Amino acid sequence: MAIVYLGIGTNLGSREKNIEATLRLLKRKNIRINQVSSFFKTRPEEGVKGSYFLNGVAEIETKLEPKRLLRFLKAIEENLGRERNHKREEPRTIDLDIIFYGSLILDEPNLIIPHPKFREREFVLKPLNEIASFFKDPVTGKKIETLLKEI
Secondary structure, three states: OEEEEEEEEEOOOOHHHHHHHHHHHHHOOOOEEEEEOOOEEEOOOOOOOOOOEEEEEEEEEEOOOHHHHHHHHHHHHHHOOOOOOOOOOOOOOOEEEEEEEOOOOEEEOOEEEOOOOHHHOHHHHHHHHHHHOOOEOOOOOOEHHHHHHHO
16 A cells, blocks of 8 residues: 555635545545545735645555556546646646655656656645645755745
């Protein structure tokens, strides 16, 4: 079983219900949810349209290898109304990102782990720090609490 940290964000529709539905759907694939951070209200960044986001992080355990997990997460996004060819700047009912998959470092065309932008995003680091301040970024070797202080 791998310990995985997932970024969860939503800025369309009933944000709380989108998060609840996501957590329910994760459990259907025999994914154990160990911890879920608080969800923080944040403004859209990087040109994303729409109202505020609710952003948080979940620590899960899974037997799914990274690519299968990514496919499953994309299926959850579609199930909750996110279109497959979603444009980057459009609002999202749900946005799921693999932040860490254990200490794996992976760089493939459709999947980069750790998530390539997590170190720049307070909306990821703040909830991640809440549940995993001790966790070390496998690329830099820095603890999450240190990365959060640096931004």
